[in-house]
Amino acid sequence: NNLLDECKKCHFDSENNKNKVDNKWTKISFGNYENEHIAIIKNITIDSTYQVKINLINKKNRKKESEVLSFIPASISEFIVDDEIPPIISRIMVNQIDSSSVEIKFETDKFSDSIVEYGKTKDYGESLHFNTYNKRHIIRLSKLDSKKVYHFTITVSDPFGNRTISEDYTFDTGKAFNRDQKSGKQKEDDAELDFKSIKIFRFKLKEERLKEESLKTAVKKAAISDIVAVYFIGTTEVASVVEYMKKENESASEEEKHGNNGLKSKREAEISTCLEKCHKEDSRSHIVGISIRRNMDVPNEIPLAEGKIITCITCHMPHGSKLRYLARVDFDKLCVLCHTDR
Numbered sequence: 001n002n003l004l005d006e007c008k009k010c011h012f013d014s015e016n017n018k019n020k021v022d023n024k025w026t027k028i029s030f031g032n033y034e035n036e037h038i039a040i041i042k043n044i045t046i047d048s049t050y051q052v053k054i055n056l057i058n059k060k061n062r063k064k065e066s067e068v069l070s071f072i073p074a075s076i077s078e079f080i081v082d083d084e085i086p087p088i089i090s091r092i093m094v095n096q097i098d099s100s101s102v103e104i105k106f107e108t109d110k111f112s113d114s115i116v117e118y119g120k121t122k123d124y125g126e127s128l129h130f131n132t133y134n135k136r137h138i139i140r141l142s143k144l145d146s147k148k149v150y151h152f153t154i155t156v157s158d159p160f161g162n163r164t165i166s167e168d169y170t171f172d173t174g175k176a177f178n179r180d181q182k183s184g185k186q187k188e189d190d191a192e193l194d195f196k197s198i199k200i201f202r203f204k205l206k207e208e209r210l211k212e213e214s215l216k217t218a219v220k221k222a223a224i225s226d227i228v229a230v231y232f233i234g235t236t237e238v239a240s241v242v243e244y245m246k247k248e249n250e251s252a253s254e255e256e257k258h259g260n261n262g263l264k265s266k267r268e269a270e271i272s273t274c275l276e277k278c279h280k281e282d283s284r285s286h287i288v289g290i291s292i293r294r295n296m297d298v299p300n301e302i303p304l305a306e307g308k309i310i311t312c313i314t315c316h317m318p319h320g321s322k323l324r325y326l327a328r329v330d331f332d333k334l335c336v337l338c339h340t341d342r
Contacts, residue, residue, distance in 0.1 A: 025053075025243040032136045032239065033059060038111045039230040039242035040133055040159055046074045046226070052200075052244040056193060056234050064193045066232075070247070071200050073228050079204045080229060082220065086164040087112040087156045094171045095138075096178045099146035102171050104139040104154075111135060112156035122151050122168055133159065147174035159203060161223050191236035198232040215287075222289035274312040288312055298338050302328070 028039045044050065050073070054066040087108040096103040104116065111133040118141060119125035130139065137156075144150065150173065154166040203224035204210075209217050230242055288310050298304060305311050315334060316326045323330060329337065 025245050028132060028242045028244075030132060030134065030240045030242075032134055032138055033237040034134065034136050035237055036135075036231070036233045037238075037240050037242075038133050038232075039244075041228050041230065041244050042226065044073050044226050044228055045246065047072065049247040050228075050244055051247055052230055052242065054195070054198065054230070054232055055241045055243075056195070056238040057240065058191075058193050058236055058238050062193050064195070064234075066195060066198060069198065069200070071228075073202060076200055076202045076228065078199065078201050080159075080201045082160040082162070082203070082205045082209070082224075084160075084162060084206070085110075086162045087158055089154060089156055089164055089166050092154065092166060092169060093179070094169075095180065097171055097173060098176045099173055100144050101140065101142040102144065102150070102173070104141070104152070104171075106137050106139075106154060106166075108135055108137065108156050110158050112137075112158050114139065115155045116141070116152055117155070118150055118152040120145075120148060120150060124151065124153065144173050148172070159224065159227065159229070160205075160220050193238070194235045196233040196235055198230070201229045201231060203227060203229070219287055222287060225289065274316075286310065286315065288314075296338055302337060 028041075030037050030039075039054075041050070041052075049070060051068050051070050053068045056064045087110045090107050090109070092106040093104070094102060095105045112135075113133055114130045114137055115127055116130075116139050117124035117127045128139065128141065130137070139154075141152075149170055151168055151170050153168050155163060157163040205217065205220055205224075209220075230244070232240075234240075298308070302314055303311075304314060315328060317328055318326075327334060
């Protein structure tokens, strides 16, 4: 795509649309029926006020909505601490197959997101990323070739990045079946539909890890620095929709709300847009979202976000470059501008 056609990913659309970003609910949907759910809210501003509301849906499509809850991330006193233990994957099962699609189910012992890699050989070649965190997982693959054997493997990660990769499995689109039909009609849910509890957490590492400067610890610190978790339990197994928004100060000027030049926040414009909207599956040669080392001097032509945070545009031009990968400087020379010890 022409980068000029993608301006709205980093810039506000127009004067008429500026105010539309305020007070707009963002949805996180969970289609799997579970008693407990956790919604990870990303890219939060630590001192801002947020609102969240939750809608439970049972198997009869009855709904129960929570009241609107307000919170300031900096004031959250309950934390989920990294146990440094990778999730355990269990009960991997091919649940349905037809000539062009498959449904795969599995479980994890802790809330995890998932990536499935699949293809006609163990090299796979295709992948799907599911970025909600669940314990019961349902993956649906479509547009498959008929009468072919496919290989797949599953990777799961908890919010701290503790990761597990499954072994290789196969399925055959020439052998159609449906386990749900064989098991008969599901029992209808007549239990009372309500919330048992709703809690909001932040994340932190073990105390002994906080002073470390290892690459692994830096990656984890970056991963949890701007996220909170909305954890809730229903009285029965439910699907759910979590909606949240940042509550803007209505008296603030447009510049205070939106920053300079109509740009979205540094985190959204210079990290989230790149990694989540355009380059989700691409490999990265450098960590983003972390501060430079205390003893490192960075030249003025290498831009950092407030707090000396490394973003994607630290090394890449946001609009265009004559160099490969939109590099600011040839990569043979770029790294040593900051890493002078190499």
